[in-house]
Amino acid sequence: MIRKILKWIGIVLGNLIGLLVLAFAILYIIGTVKWNKLHGKYDVPVEMITISTDQASIARGEHIATIRICKECHTETLSGQFATVPGLVTLSIPNLTSGAGGVGDTNTDEDWVRAIRHGVGHDDRGLALMPSRVFYYLSDHDLGVLIAYLKSLPPVDNEMPPTDLGPLGRVMLPLGQLPEAIVPNVTVIDHYAPRLVAPKPGVTVEYGEYLANT
Numbered sequence: 001m002i003r004k005i006l007k008w009i010g011i012v013l014g015n016l017i018g019l020l021v022l023a024f025a026i027l028y029i030i031g032t033v034k035w036n037k038l039h040g041k042y043d044v045p046v047e048m049i050t051i052s053t054d055q056a057s058i059a060r061g062e063h064i065a066t067i068r069i070c071k072e073c074h075t076e077t078l079s080g081q082f083a084t085v086p087g088l089v090t091l092s093i094p095n096l097t098s099g100a101g102g103v104g105d106t107n108t109d110e111d112w113v114r115a116i117r118h119g120v121g122h123d124d125r126g127l128a129l130m131p132s133r134v135f136y137y138l139s140d141h142d143l144g145v146l147i148a149y150l151k152s153l154p155p156v157d158n159e160m161p162p163t164d165l166g167p168l169g170r171v172m173l174p175l176g177q178l179p180e181a182i183v184p185n186v187t188v189i190d191h192y193a194p195r196l197v198a199p200k201p202g203v204t205v206e207y208g209e210y211l212a213n214t
């Protein structure tokens, strides 16, 4: 009798584990297809802007990199950083300088605009976590001086593996369990939305509104 019950429990458990493995495998496949699409290649319209090279613009650009919190993610030297939660996610916040592993050496002006404003990287991939949906509304002037500053950065070597989702992250994606912020912004930006002309910096309602919107 006991033997029969044990055998029965064994069969039920075996089936349950089998079902769980199957569910994991299915979610993993759906998650991988979804992730490859989200983090895949995008073709977005890029309008070129003027990028000055004078010292005053570069200084203003550094100020913008600070208040727009670029440095909080990309680090104080903008040479990037890397974090990994084993099995879940490998997150590389890119090196923006012209040192080894940085995009600064090869980026064209168009590449900078595409990444910051549209959330699409130098390799045409949708950028995860990078908050371009807010940077989209930076005025042409502010974006221009910001890029002037990025192009002036001293080179720092920092090579990192690319951003990727681990098996657990891929399973969590179709279940809607990944933080919203990780989803590449390119999918939610209206790439044709009009941008406001930035009002003159100062203690005015207009400038306050511009800061709040971006």
Ligand code: HEC
Binding pocket: 065, 068, 069, 070, 071, 072, 073, 074, 091, 092, 093, 094, 096, 103, 112, 115, 116, 120, 121, 122, 123, 126, 127, 128, 129, 130, 131, 135, 146, 162, 163
């Ligand atoms: C919340 C963190 C965060 C903030 C804030 C942030 N970034 Fe990023 N940025 C990222 C991550 C993460 C990536 C790479 C994502 C990937 O590889 O999928 C990225 C990618 C980029 C890239 C693309 C590099 C390439 O591969 O072509 C550029 C350029 C960039 N960021 C510039 C900026 C600038 C300029 C600012 C401030 C205006 C800024 N970022 C603010 C997280 C951030």
